Amino acid sequence: MxxxxxxxxxxxxxxxMSQAYFKAGKKDEEAVFDAFFRKNPLDGGYAVMGGVDRIIKLVKEAHFNDEDIEYLRSTGQFTEDFLAYLRDFKFTGSIYAVPDGTPVFANEPILTVKAPIIEAxxxxxxxxxxxxxxxxxxTAARRVVEAAEGIGIMEFGAxxxxxxxAAVEASKCAMIAGCVGTSNVLAGQEYGFPVLGTMAHSLVTEADSEYEAFLNYAKAxxxxxxxxxxxxxxxxxxxPNAIRVAKEFLIPNGYQLKGIRIDSGDLAYLSKEAKKMLIEAGLPDTKVCLSNGLNERTIKALKEQGAVIDSIGLGDNIVxxxxxxxxxxxKNVAINHNGEFVSRIKVSNEAAKAITPGYKKVYRFYDKTTGYALGDVIALHEENIPRNKFTLIDPNNEANRLTIKNYNIRELQEAIFVDGKLVWEDPTIAEKQAYCNKEMATLYPEVKRIDNPHGYYVDLTRKLLELKKELIRQAKEQTVTYDIDTKLEKRL
Amino acid sequence: MxxxxxxxxxxxxxxxMSQAYFKAGKKDEEAVFDAFFRKNPLDGGYAVMGGVDRIIKLVKEAHFNDEDIEYLRSTGQFTEDFLAYLRDFKFTGSIYAVPDGTPVFANEPILTVKAPIIEAxxxxxxxxxxxxxxxxxxTAARRVVEAAEGIGIMEFGAxxxxxxxAAVEASKCAMIAGCVGTSNVLAGQEYGFPVLGTMAHSLVTEADSEYEAFLNYAKAxxxxxxxxxxxxxxxxxxxPNAIRVAKEFLIPNGYQLKGIRIDSGDLAYLSKEAKKMLIEAGLPDTKVCLSNGLNERTIKALKEQGAVIDSIGLGDNIVxxxxxxxxxxxKNVAINHNGEFVSRIKVSNEAAKAITPGYKKVYRFYDKTTGYALGDVIALHEENIPRNKFTLIDPNNEANRLTIKNYNIRELQEAIFVDGKLVWEDPTIAEKQAYCNKEMATLYPEVKRIDNPHGYYVDLTRKLLELKKELIRQAKEQTVTYDIDTKLEKRL
Structure with a gap:
């Protein structure tokens, strides 16, 4: 390949569609698209942003080469003028995005593209x-990191x-979210992450006895x-065999048994009993690593049951x-008509799928005293957010309001590309990890709770809410008009 | 990158581990590893094999280059003799696998590697x-293809x-499983698949009215x-707008409205009502395509409710x-000691995780009269399966037996690599699709049922069953011996 x-x-x-825009003379028409999700993943109270680095790389290199054009021509769906346009394609628009590692929430724009519509x-x-x-x-990795409360998580999911x-991407995201290392050699090579891991069951089954396998491994x-x-x-x-290898080979030669790993069975019981045996044998410093399909819930349960855990190997639930x-x-939320952004909406037959229209910005409010995030508000791009006092309105129930004061405010999306130029210096993975830790500390524990988390406020400004309602009303009216048109037609 | x-x-x-084998002088020791899964995916009665083509490519090219060796050296865990071994690494063993597109079942070896242990x-x-x-x-794609019973499924999941x-791989698997095309241009380019798709909501929201959007699209x-x-x-x-475009533009210019797509709402109701309107408008040939997070269950329900469906767009539930x-x-199941394969087992503290030991083959029995698959049996490699009469024994309940006659028998795994040489000519995707269709037709409908499918028989020969029981017994005995050793040690 x-x-x-x-x-x-x-x-x-x-x-x-791009060819249809092209044919209609709209290739330079500027549009605004928002990316968002409708429900926090993993039934959680938050998500953590990821993928911006790959987007940057893709957008920088976006193009169609001769071979691609030839292939597209072969589909028989495109005309030469449009193919010539694609041959010269490069991204000339702007992209704003919430940086990797930031907590984000349902229904807020996490990435906005403002560009000629075909490019977008x-x-x-x-x-x-x-x-x-x-x-x-x-998000998945951060959930386990939160549940582990300081116990190191090794990403083992390749x-x-x-x-x-997908495996390398998951390793990278796991590191940003606070994992301590990965088993994935390719990810280690590509990003310089600590690569971890020691042995699998096959090392034991290969040998004539478990003891022999352990001894050979200890020698290596x-x-x-x-x-x-x-x-x-x-x-x-x-x-017992691990202890025997420690006593018969490692200790006499000036080494220690660094750790044991348990990968099946009742991990709470086994880890406690194993630790007792290690202590009795005079090996209190030998670490206990647990693995076997763990996730945030099982980690929490293990801790509650007093399991002995020095580190955790976990993969499935991250990858x-x-x-x-x-x-x-x-979603297309606005179109630039003669220098003015006209807001767009999609209503559809499912009310919940109605999008929030308009070229927008997202702000996060922080309590000045505690540093906690109080909520986010989505505003029209040109709106100014008052710096002293603000009322958050729940867009799904306008009676739910919260007036806040004494806050700091921060715009969530950063400019990544402006007019085709990369203007954002993407942090290193280590910087992103530190940033993610700092950011996650601004969330109330209730929002981070594994089950039934408290809903985080993502509200609209009054102006945006009114615009949304008005556009929904207009869209509904529009449908009636068309209905009448058709009935007229049928009579013809 | x-x-x-x-x-x-x-x-x-x-x-x-490989270095540990190397240091213990075992680099040329031949081992047998089986790949299998413990439960059919998607709560189903079957799985469909996939991924063999990528395995072939990987194994053919397997190597470590200078840069890789340099990286591995930098981890500080490897010695120069082992790194030199890796620098010369290539696969010299044998791989047997069930071909892509074959129905396969839990607990049978779907791929077997027989190779020097480090390579495996x-x-x-x-x-x-x-x-x-x-x-x-x-498997996911085949489940929807089965549920659709002939209605074309377009893979839209990129x-x-x-x-x-992952997107390209999913497209490829979807085609093998019987989908009619993909929306993924890259997959289309790479494999020559039909690429399909017409418009998204943004084409409509971009325009000043739905009618204008449709008209521009119809013109293109x-x-x-x-x-x-x-x-x-x-x-x-x-x-109504689609009908209007058909009547005002398409039909007057000698064209037809090829289809409509509905992507939200109650698809059963909307598709029936839409079809009525199309017929009333004199457009009975306009096709109705449905999409919106469909899967095998919703497709089945839509059909039961009499939904009008000419084609289905479906992605999430395949990718x-x-x-x-x-x-x-x-799992390591055997080690070659002086020309004889010694079987290996892993028992662990979870009984269900005990593997089936030994260098093995898998056979499928077909009813000579109906062509239906009767069950699979796993045998030791050297065993001969009688061609006239055979008793299947349920390994989990030996009282469950089924004696069969009048069967054809087929070995499921094909030789892919033998002694490092690729000996298998991998079929084209189209050939795999035809093969998959043929293979799936050999399964009883009860096995293919979406919910609570009938269990397909995957049994062991009596000889293999006895070997497994004996090795479990030995492994359990071994543990007691070690326990005594350790107690003795503690007294020292």
């Missing part, structure tokens, strides 16, 4: 794919990822000897959580 | 990742996939005009189904 041009990772309709349209598919992946991995590309890694003790029986075989859908959408 | 060497997509412990170990991570991805996409690589694609009718209101606006975990594992 040759090197892929990822600009071609687009739904076919992006291109057919062609990028839709891959932007969404990058956002959906980046957000699910970062084999469960839907392919190598006397300095870093972590033994997997559950191949046959943790307490009757694995831990492919049970409800892995973020469901980011990308 | 440079071109990735996917051989590096391996868990770090594969390499540390290093490939583990990426083989599993490819199998997990290939099987979930192919934006929901966890990245472009008079021959292939499929209009998305749910931006404002399907029955009051979308369908990222709700329970996307196949959970393939890869």
């Amino acid at each position: 040759k090197n892929r041009n990822l600009t071609m990772m687009t739904d076919f309709y992006e291109l057919t 349209q062609i990028l839709e598919t891959i932007l969404l794919s990058y956002l959906n992946a980046g957000i699910i991995h970062t 084999r469960r990822a839907l392919g190598p590309d 890694y006397p300095n870093n000897c972590i033994l997997l003790v559950d191949t046959y029986d943790v307490l009757k075989s694995g831990v 492919l959580p049970d409800k892995a859908r973020v469901g980011c959408v990308y | 440079k071109n990735r060497n996917l051989t590096m997509m391996t868990d770090f412990y594969e390499l540390t 170990q290093i490939l583990e991570t990426i083989l599993l990742s490819y199998l997990n991805a290939g099987i979930i996409h192919t 934006r929901r996939a966890l990245g472009p690589d 694609y008079p021959n292939n005009c499929i209009l998305l009718v749910d931006t404002y209101d399907v029955l009051k606006s979308g369908v 990222l189904p709700d329970k996307a975990r196949v959970g393939c594992v890869y």
